[in-house]
Amino acid sequence: MKELRWNYPKTLADAEKLVQQENVVPHGGGTGLLLRNLLGVDGLIELSQLPLRYVNAANGIIEIGSMMTYADVASELQKIDPEHILVKCLHHSANTPLRNRITVGGSIAMFPLWSDLMGALLALDAKVNLIGKNNGDFPVEDYVKDSNLRQNSLITAVKFHNADWRSAHYREIRTKSDMPVFNLTVLLKVEADKVRESRIVVVGTVSKFTRLTAVEDYLSSRKIDEIKPAEIEKLVNLKFAGSRIDDPNYSNIKAGIELGRIIVQMVRT
Ligand SMILES: Cc1cc2nc3c(=O)[nH]c(=O)nc-3n(C[C@H](O)[C@H](O)[C@H](O)COP(=O)(O)OP(=O)(O)OC[C@H]3O[C@@H](n4cnc5c(N)ncnc54)[C@H](O)[C@@H]3O)c2cc1C
Incomplete structure (x- = not known):
């Protein structure tokens, strides 16, 4: 050796x-x-x-x-x-x-x-x-x-x-010791009752990371009360691949659901 x-x-x-x-x-x-x-x-x-x-x-x-x-x-x-x-x-x-x-x-x-x-x-x-x-x-x-x-x-x-960002991080794992299949990072600036700026990054996609600009555009200047998780889910179209991903479509749907959830949680607290 x-x-x-x-x-x-x-x-x-x-x-x-x-x-x-x-x-x-x-x-x-x-x-x-x-x-x-x-x-x-x-x-x-x-x-x-x-x-x-x-x-x-x-x-x-x-x-x-x-x-x-x-x-x-x-x-x-x-x-x-x-x-x-x-x-x-x-x-x-x-x-x-x-x-x-x-x-x-x-x-x-x-x-x-x-x-x-x-x-x-x-x-x-x-x-x-x-x-x-x-x-x-x-x-x-x-x-x-x-x-x-x-x-x-x-x-x-x-x-x-x-x-000064409001922030959240989500890891897609089965058990606490798993490496995440993907993870979501969300940064938001909220002023009065509107989202002024957002930055959303998914790590774990085929290109390693994806910035979710479609969701950022959706949130831009939108009133908090008008933010709908189902609409966010529809804007998430991520490509996953590799041995750690059994069903890329499932991972994409899961990412959309979790993203909608955390954004609504972030703006309403
Ligand atoms: C079982 C296990 C589970 C893990 N789970 C997770 C997890 O859930 N989430 C997570 O984020 N990470 C996780 N990690 C860590 C991740 O996989 C990498 O091992 C880690 O990020 C590498 O960091 P390191 O400091 O150990 O780098 P090293 O092993 O020291 O180096 C990694 C590479 O970076 C280069 N390098 C090191 N330092 C520098 C520098 N200063 N400048 C330029 N190049 C440099 C090295 O030459 C090498 O090519 C896990 C690791 C293991 C072993």
């Missing part, structure tokens, strides 16, 4: 050099790498000694270091805003030992179909900070879609506006 070279950089400058070497990849929590074929990997960059485990909230921006675990994020953001969408997404993700290991950086880089993190980051229009071959802040959506951005680049942080 091939021997893997482990690197333990203590500075971002060292990590930046290492990440640009061929076949040398970052190691966050290791929960995804553990399940991956590492035949093409010559070395790992273990990130735990880097100063990447922090949350900063200043000037209306929240910045989260990429080595924050799901558990870290949930507990730190709870102090800033207990109703924050990331608290809702992450506090019940996977299980306690995994939440203590899974990192924000590794989860953005890997973006599994069952990700509890990515729907919220996409809905928040978050940006990643990269060092290495690519340097600077880039929208998470671009990072997901553009493989050039992911090449030989280390995510150091993710940041987004600290805006």
